[in-house]
Amino acid sequence: MSADAVVVGSGPNGLVAAVTLALAGREVLLLEAADRFGGGLRSAELTLPGRVHDLGATVMAMALASPAMRELDLAGVEFVHPPVAAAHPLDDRPAVLVHRDVRRTCEGLGRDAAVWRATAGVVARAGFPLTDLLLKPLGPWGARQLRPATLAAGARFGVPAALPATTLGRHAFRTLEGRALLAGLAAHSMLDLRAPLTGGYGLTLGALAHLVGWPLVKGGSQVLADALVALLRKLGGQAVSGHRVHRLAELDAETVVLDVSPEQFLRMAELPAPYRRRLARFRRGPGVFKLDWALDGPVPWRDPAVAEAGTVHLGGTLEEITLSEAETAAGRHSPRPYVLLVQPYAADPSRGGHTLWAYCHVPNGSAVDMTGAIEAQIERFAPGFRERVLARHVMGPAALEAANANLLGGDIGGGLASLGQFVKRPVWSPAPWRTPLPGVFLCSASTPPGPGVHGMGGHQAARLALKRSMPAWRPDRGQGV
Ligand SMILES: Cc1cc2nc3c(=O)[nH]c(=O)nc-3n(C[C@H](O)[C@H](O)[C@H](O)COP(=O)(O)OP(=O)(O)OC[C@H]3O[C@@H](n4cnc5c(N)ncnc54)[C@H](O)[C@@H]3O)c2cc1C
Structure with missing residues (x-):
């Protein structure tokens, strides 16, 4: 799968990362494992026909407060x-x-x-x-x-x-x-x-x-996810659902932004031992x-x-x-x-x-x-x-x-929200979205500012990726497995 930038996972962080990159003129491909986009924003008829339920988030205070989401033109979202x-x-x-x-x-x-x-x-x-x-x-x-x-x-x-x-x-x-x-x-x-x-x-x-x-979002939280996907497509990006990424080596792009858990990231790539050890210490809530x-x-x-x-x-x-x-x-x-x-x-x-x-x-x-x-x-x-x-x-x-x-063991917070993990999310770093792999960024709720529908992890990861000095990800360098 190739593009300038590949975003893995379409939760609010992945969606905002994809849109931020597309707004900056990058050719973006968004890959989502589930059949529907949205992660914690999905809605479905869970009980009776015609009854719309949110699988995850319903209350959108953080979306309205989010500096990234406030700026977006989200057609159809009320x-x-x-x-x-x-x-x-x-x-x-x-x-x-x-x-x-x-x-x-x-x-x-x-x-x-x-x-x-x-x-x-x-x-x-x-x-x-x-x-x-x-x-x-x-x-x-x-x-x-x-x-x-x-x-x-x-x-x-x-x-x-x-x-x-x-x-x-x-x-x-x-x-x-x-x-x-x-x-x-x-x-x-x-x-x-x-x-x-x-x-x-x-x-x-x-x-x-x-x-x-x-x-709340009128009609269900899925409406917000669908509006973000629509915006991405309007900006020329592609979004594919039903596609789980198992290994980073599958992705051919300069930039990879991962809306996945640290535990999954550990399985996806060969990471330098010190970073791997720090990531492995990340605790679930x-x-x-x-x-x-x-x-x-x-x-x-x-x-x-x-x-x-x-x-x-x-x-x-x-x-x-x-x-x-x-x-x-x-x-x-x-x-x-x-x-x-x-x-x-x-x-x-x-x-x-x-x-x-x-x-x-x-x-x-x-x-x-x-x-x-x-x-x-x-x-x-x-x-x-x-x-x-x-x-x-x-x-x-x-x-x-x-x-x-991402909801490991039913943890909907992307990891324990303790004081320690407030500063080490998922590792201590002035830019924790950055990983030791060139061009590869983490953006899920396991990165700052943590859980909630605000997309700020995605926004920050995308902003870092857009810095000119950022080296590019290339799977043929041997870091992918
Ligand atoms: C029951 C529940 C209620 C909640 N209520 C609220 C609320 O009212 N208000 C609020 O602000 N927040 C709420 N939250 C929290 C909020 O939903 C999350 O903090 C937020 O969705 C996290 O966003 P994210 O982008 O990090 O990841 P997620 O929304 O978890 O999305 C991650 C996406 O990545 C996909 N993915 C993972 N691995 C791969 C892979 N290898 N390949 C491809 N795709 C992959 C997943 O399928 C998923 O779609 C709630 C969560 C739950 C579960």
């Missing part, structure tokens, strides 16, 4: 916002709600309004210059935009952001509601909430709800167990305000969620797991009826069926939920990995 970005129901009191508006959110936080304004609110107020820096953590592009005000906001945010969610929750937040909200947001990180940075993950997600919202449902009506939440939210965090208090995530981190299954649930119909009635998905975290590679535990958590806050289920689709870690080789 972002639709639920009335409430996220809800966190509680057993015996009203749910905590994250609105687009900071003030409305604070109204529900009582004595924690001030701390919310001083943390998540600061990021939202600092706006794109600060979030651009978070999404482009390395390289000169972010640094150049920094104004004193952004630096000050970054410094004010940086201290609480570095803390574990448990420490931040117990010391800075005072109400059960505020602490629970922080825990529900922080648990997106799939980390033990006693780990550093988890506070920051939670606050950043909260800030994005205020800055850009937590929207927990897996997820995901359920999709077709319902005959909306979820009967005890607190009706939850029905307005696109995303719902189930698991109760900070203490309870901390326990659930600590169990997973220790390699065990929580009987009352933290559950992340998305109800697309709150924003998008065009998906063929009431569809719903939810997952909980499980040890990497787990084969335990968590259907009962997940549905029990939903019933806890929405009695009568099970009676609404028309059909159910189950994906444990093995099924997720079979659908997308």
